[in-house]
Amino acid sequence: MKVIHMITLSLARLKNYSVRFAAFILLGLMVVILLPSRDVNAQGTNVFFPVGPGYSDVVPHQIVRTNDDRVYMIGGTAQYQTLLAVYWTQVAGLPAANAFTGKVQIQLSVEPLSVEAAYDGVDIIHILVNTRTSALYDYPFNIRTNTVKPRIQISANSATVSGDYVGTSGLSGMFDKTGLLNIVYWQTGNHVIYQPFTYNATSNTLQPTSAVVTVDKSGKANHPSLAISPLDGSLTIAWVSEFTSPAKILARTRTTAGVWGNEEVVSSASVWTSINFGLNVDQGPSFVIDAAGTKHIAYIQNYDTTNQYGRVHYVRRSTTDAAWVDTTLNTYSHDPMMAINSAGEVYIIGHGAESAGLNADMYVSKRNADGTWGAAQLFAKHTGTDSFDASPSVKWSAVGWNRPDSVEFVFFSAVGGNYGNTYMYYGRLPSGGVVAPTNTPIPPTKTPVPPTNTPVPPTKTPAPPTNTPLPPTKTSTPTNTSVPPSKTPLPTTTPSPTNTLVPASGTPLPTNTLVPPTKTVVPTNTLVPPTLTSTAQPQPTVPTGRVDVSPNKVGVGNVISATINLFNVTTLYGVQVDCTVDPALLAGTTHANGAIFTDSNGFFVDPGPGQNGHWLVAATRLQPAPAFDGNGSAFILQYKTLAAGTTPINCSILAVDNKGVALPLQVTNGSVTIDPAVVTQPTAVVPTATSMVAPTFTLTPEPPTATPSPTTTAVVVEPPTPTSAAPLAGSIQGVIAYQKAPDNVGINIQLNKDGALVTQMVTLADGKYAFSDLAAGDYTVFISAPLHLTEVYQITLSDTAPTADLGSQVLRAGDTDGNQTIDLVDATTVSANFTQNAPPAPTNADLNRDGKVDIVDLVLIGGNFGMKGPIISKP
Secondary structure, eight states, X not given: OHHHHHHHHHHHTOSOHHHHHHHHHHHHHHHHHHSOOOOTTSTTSOEEEEEEEOOOOSSSOOEEEOXXXXXXXXXXXXXXXXXXXXXXXXXXXXXXTTOOOEEEEXXXXXXXXXXXXXXXXXXXXXXXXXXXXXXXXXXXXXXXXXXXXXXXXXXXXXXXXXSOOTTOOOEEEEXXXXXXXXXXXXXXXXXXXXXXXXXXXXXTEEEESSOOEEOOSSSOEEEEEEEEOTTTOOEEEEEEEOSSSSOEEEEEEEOTTSOBOOOEEOOSSOBOOOOGGGSOOSOOOEEXXXXXXXXXXXXXXXXXXXXXXXXXXXXXXXXXXSSOXXXXXXXXXXXXXXEEOTTSOEEEEEEEOGGGTOOSEEEEEEBOTTSOBXXXXXXXXXXXTOBOOOOOEEOOOXXXXXXXXXXXXXXXXXXXXXXXXXXXXXXXXXXXXXXXXXXXXXXXXXXXXXXXXXXXXXXXXXXXXXXXXSOGGXXXXXXXXXOOTTOOSSOTTSOOOTTOOOOTTSOOOOGGGOOOOSSOOOOSSOXXXXXXXXXXXXXXXXXXXXXXXXXXXXXXXXXXXXXXXXXEEEEEOEEEEEEEOOTTTEEEEEEEEOSSSOTTTEEEEOOOOOTTSEEEEEEEEOTTSOOEEEEEEEEEEEEEEOSSEEEEEEEEEEEEOTTOOBOOOEEEOEEEEEOTTOOOOOSOOOXXXXXXXXXXXXXXXXXXXXXXXXXXXXXXXXOOOOOSOOXXXXXXXXXXXXXXXXXXXXXXXXXXXXXEEEEEEEOOTTOEEEEEEEOSEEEEEEEEOTEEXXXXXXXXXXXXXXXXXXXXXXXXXXXXXXXXXXXXXXXXXXXXXXXXXXXXXXXXXXXXXXXXXXXXXXXXXHHHTTOBSXXXXXX
């Protein structure tokens, strides 16, 4: 190669341009002779080809091979666009170009940041999306029908960013072999949040199986990556921690028994971070675990002695290693991807070579049997002004990892260098892991060209929004790194990339480095009991449920209290607590009111303490009580001490808003020591309020208004005799939805005119209804469904107002006995069947039709308590 370089320089000095041209042709032939060519799409070789608009990220796994041996690829279509694209092959086997003939686009309401594809191994790919509005959603996608079900909101506080966001991994999810969907995400406030769920395909609902866990201990955490061991089912989460300087990669492991280990330091070098736009770009630990339980992580280093950033590190920990072993590679990249196959071969794939000032091509490195790493080999070469300066995403999972012998992945090109115009590529290493020979580049003539319908930028590429510079992932000099101006990370002979811009203000927005105020405001509502102040525990700065025990050291035969204190909660409407103690040491007695839920503003469900040490208590606020924000005590559990010893009081705490959506909550448990030497109990005790199954007040249902209410049973009525009214061809339409139900099937819509039924219909899943070809006149629309209050609309159609759009409305749930009033009878129906499946529990207690009676149903009662129907509404 050095000889060819010298010849090239000599030819460039020739003054005769025709001779120079002929000489370059001769040189090209020499290169072809010296460097053997390869067919990139032949069997047994590297394969890559374009699929369709989209981009990828290194932490999520955006490519899935299903159990019928087909491939799905999923991603946002481009930066600042609100579309998700799903591509799939319709023929089993290893795909070739043009194999992805299946395609659907999902319209979102806001731009997605990261997109994760968590496959259950059977029928459903859960498309997890965190968005620019801090919302985290699940879009379940059925691979048998290739349709997407209604989205499920998981969280409303995922971290978001301003400015460019490609490369800002903030989400990771994966199924384990027990059927749990495990999700970790980057939360507002820079914490890493984990929660597992079960999925009910019939009702299209996610049910948390434990409380929210804040994985990091110190904050300033981002870019979480989750991996599940195929060996023992343990779960490990790695993330970037900026709590210390320099930044580190940390990790924690959760056993199958649910026990979390301590934080482990993964990295030995200073980890690259960038605070442009208040986010980390170019970074996120790529994480996989092989069949032997060995963990493999790739990350990139901050500026090193060469004054360049992006040196790739490979970190490994086997089941017998005492710590992580960090190896420094001679490769520079951004967002490199970790990949393995069933032959035990390990790869790192990423763009570069950054050390040469290049980012536009995709390279692959392989780990040798002796633990060393081979040189990076060219995998995909860009064409024209397009660039593979992209984050690749690999096919891997503990469940549904089909064809594990083949490393399959997705990456993308920025068309014309514009990240608002990206194109997704499928890539595959040879089966068995054989990589290209050293110094064997892919001939440019073999580089696949996107199909003719590929969006190609015009001669003048539209500039992104003026306040949106191109991705900061390509910025050479981070604002938090002091580098002498005279030392530029890239060689001075290499021109600066045209897509490297510094924010116009020159000042990064450090939204992920906020420090809590030094003076915490004390809530005005005093926590109960007053003895809690003696614990001197610091007040949490994130949403937290804490079990405060008083007294925490006591004699035998005394009474203790475990107060469920909530901190930093917002829009709280209901809470469910399931506590476990050693039944040989403690016996539950009764619960007492706290400050948030009382007999005057709430409703309690307390089946009583069980003999096995479990005790479940739930409470909801009742209308007109508003949702609760801030700090306060939910309620108090009282126990009698039975024998000497120490027992933890471990509680799972599920908090929900008035729609039944789970709120993030970190849980801190308590414990008590029972010492026979302690013979007296502190005088400060919990309030003596006794436990209440229901509020002490009774509502007297008022009769409905004079407006007629239709029966909830579908009625077939002959259409009325046509009148002589002039034809108008008017229309009435709208969308109606249940509260917190999986779909909107079965809502009855009746259209009356002059007191007579004109027509009726029953909604499908989307809840849409429409009546057309209507004459002028006065109409009444009745919207009804079992367990819900009836909605009534009165409409007049005329020549000047021939149409009426009633918009989107929601039926109020909670009328279990059909008397058009949500009252104490309805609340008792739900509480009497609490925690039961429906059936055998009566189906009228299961308000949201998810097959179980739980806190969601109780909160629906509480949120609508005291309301009466029919509800007269105006269009």
